[in-house]
Amino acid sequence: MKRKRVLPICIVWVPVCIALLGCGDAGDPVEPSLTSDGGASLQDATLDATDPTDGEHSDTASDVDPACGEAASHIASFPKPLLDQTVEWKSCPLDEAKGTGDGECADIRVPLFWDQPEGETIPLRIKRKLGPAPHVRQLWVNEGGPGGSSVTDFGPILQDWASYFQADIFAMDQRGTGQSVRMGCPDQESGSSEGGFFITDQEWPACIEYLKNQWYDTDAFTVTQTARDHAFAIELFRRPCGRVFYYGVSYGTYLGHRYAQLYPNQADAILLDSMVPSDGCYLDRLDENGIVTVRKVLEACSSDPFCNGKMGVKAEETALAALESFGKGACATLKGNVAPDGPADAYMRILAAVLAEDWYARTLMVAAYYRLARCTDDDVVALTNLFGTVLGMGPAAPAGKSDVYDRAQSMALFYHVAFAELMSGQPPDPVSRWYDSQARVASTYLDYRVANVAKLGLWPVAPSDPFHHQWASADARMLIVNGTLDYQTPIELASLVKPHLQGSAQHFVEVPLANHCVLRQSPVQTAGARPCGMQIAKSWFEDPTLPPDTSCIADLRPLEFTGSAAYGAALMGTDDIWEGVPKVQSKPVLPEAIEVEAIREQFRRKLPWL
Template sequence: MTFKGNVFLSLILVALMSLSSTSFASTHFNKKISEYNQYQEFNWGQCPAQFNTTDKQNKCSFAEVPLDWADPTGKKIEVLVAKYPARGGVSKGQLWMISGGPGASASIAFPHVIEYDMADIVEDHDVYIIEHRGIGWSTELQCDWRDYFNPQACFDAQHEIWGDGLFEFNTTNAARDLEYVISKSRALNWLPSYIYGVSYGTMLVQRFTQIAPNGAQGIILDSVLPTTNFGADMYEENADKVFTQLADYCDLDEYCRSKFVSPVNQTIRDTLSKHFAGQHCSDVSIDREKLQLWSMEQISRNDKRALLPFYSRLARCNTDDIVALKKAVTFYKLGGSTFILRQENNVPDEFKATFSGPLYDLISMNEINFVKRSVDQRRLFCANAVVCFTLADHALSAKYQSTWSERYTGEYIYKRMSHYMPLIAFNGTLDHATPIFHAKTIESSFTNINQRFIEVPYAPHGVVFNTGVKTAGEGICGVDIMESFMENPWTKPNTDCLNDLTDHTFKLAIEHSQEVYGEDDAFGSFK
């Protein structure tokens, strides 16, 4: 899950959106509409360029669906559906891919992973992507990027277009879209269906299981977003706890442990307290908010190795460390302004923005913020945290919350649920966005022995495609487990590959260490 109401993460999203404003050739495609009728097959045609796989084997259609599923004869919108047919020519099932966010386009990663990371699955399964209502090539919610700091202007612009129909761009209606397109895809040929959801996509898929408890044959959840007792406002607290987990892993690693006085977590926090009180390593000038924001950036990455060398050197602070730290402060821009918000406004016809800010605001503020934090509470937390956003971020986040929250509710929002379909849920122990200590609560919703939670040590957010193995020639572990589950969802999937995962390391490449610190070993050494 991404959290847009913070300056740093907004820049990530702007970067994603800038993909759509790069100078691609503006070529029109033959858009195929599929009328609202679940008993008729899709009208398949060409895909928009950003949904194309490089082998051009996929095809797309735009399904008409009700804006409000409670009023199926009312206003219609469109959702894009892409299909990658089984390479072997005969399909024995379907796999549906549901992206996260909320607000992130499925085009960011799914076409690539389908083509390159799922060879065995796509050999004999049709793989489908549905683009969430409100995003990109589906009927889109999009504000002028210049209104990023003016959430009321963005809300007013969208409400002027949609009226209260704006609030129908919610998770329950998106789950009904999914139920409908799965049914439509099987109009002429019934095939077993499996659904993969990642991050916010796991909440959408869980909502699907409530409105369509027999709508699929199996569910795969990757980085589980809890449906209760969770909130976007907890992002900093969760990320800071994951930093503690990373430090605890350092204590267990001989190389990393040798670079600190253990326990690592307490050493780092004590060091920061003394440094910013002017009692330690005063020769190195660091802006605290920028350091916390940089730490948030690093803890949010799949590869978090750049974090600990900086804190090791700051804790030790010998003569060599001071030289190296000053170089790193310049490299990471921890002493001055580093961020520039910009976005080109003209997007070629063939490309759409890959993130919807209004959709994020709408869903996160009404469905993913059960636990709220005030600006004062966040400020107090950040006073002693390693990982945090800035005071300005907190104020802006509060503006988003006051503008977009309490706009709608629903029978499933913030409610406990029970799962009855076969299910596997993956979560990594270094997941900052949907941390494992929250994700594991899904186990209380399990009702059967064919529902399993799989904990993956050291894995980041988005586990399935970040599980490389040591044995040459073998596939991606998470994908192999998915395939085993889809082969027979009523038996325990083969998880042997978890014993062959690539070893986690704290060592940085020599080239990167030289670039940042001017030495071969980013940590340096005790003398």
């Protein structure tokens, strides 16, 4: 019996922005490459428990600032038995999907409940890449989600960041994700289940019952417990007189802000990228808010001579008309290729939303509607390729996709945190949410999916947290950066935090045209220069007592509707996204110079959330 196709909301998310994802590779401002730095063979050798060494340098007294004195004062207070635990670092790959890159991994133990420090403990996985000596600067990076894996998603870029920021980079899987007691449901996430790895609405009741039995009603997996984990890990590994920086992206900003509430003085600087405010950014209204960003792109198209020559002066109306026709049976060959048994127009909206989340791909969103409206044989091939490479649907879906990233994230933790702290409070109404999405030109349908699960009324909601809807003190050194074309955390919502920034070392930087994850998605015109977000971050980390250097904003690349030839080739099968004749193959054959797999991998790693 053929398994019923499940609406693949699961592919939209952002990292991650790294992917997502975290943040992907922020090193190439022209055509992003998400490949790892490659190559050394990995040894399963036990390394020193406390002193970092990668074979090239070791920590000695000469590595520490001589003005430091005998020891640094510990700002955060944790039980001595926990701080005295033995930690063994072992070699591990930076890129877990490819098995490449020379990193180090270790497990630490933390209390299941921080108010019971002598009670049951759980392991948390940390990955690090050492920067150049002396090792007195640490940067702790945190993925979004909720439910994304920092260890897996950030791994491929740790070496690049260690070099660029001249720091030791640490990534820790948040409790409930990756290799930190991942919150999951084995039966409902098995390959033979109804939705495969992704849990369907029908599977949630059994999954929730399993979670209740496994994790004490999931009370241990809260934002505050996780923030305390990070503070403890920082305290465990911080160097005498060393400097500690915290970086969080997307939901990682929400977690980072909670960390700042609890420990405003532990880190020397806290950088929050693509802000999830403590009030206003709700996961059951993500598409309702995100569509504003899509409309900005379409409005810019309407006033751009090149783009309005394709889409007309009312680009959104053109796209909506194409969607309506597609839903009524137009472009039937495309529907047969990618969604023979499902709502093809809904899948097109999902495709548009995913493309809108990426700086280089957002013009593909507009071109995709142009091709859908025209629907020639070449357009069908181009769009079939696009559905395959981005959403994994139809004959162009990549074969042999690694499930490393899927298996590291946790949909269960996503819903657990969402229902505890990231809901609007409106009654769950899946039917109205579905029709709301159907009226939009782009949608992840996350509003609908969250409402569907909420309506079950079975999820164990964590106790009310006193830090919820509160703000960190003015003591915390904090920089918030947000793009003006961010689908997941629109600038209109991120800006809600501005009135709360009362400290002299608290700053909000609005980066024009940047997408979600400003450190990666803010390319500049200067050849070979890092994205503007990376430049801003580096300047601030050099001296967080001063405002960041934002001069790179004047160098930002404009919104370009002609499109990226590399992205077009990798995702559509043609380097001309508007008029090119695509390759008619399940995997387009492309010039070797183009980072084809790197670009595709970016979209394979999209998460279903922030």
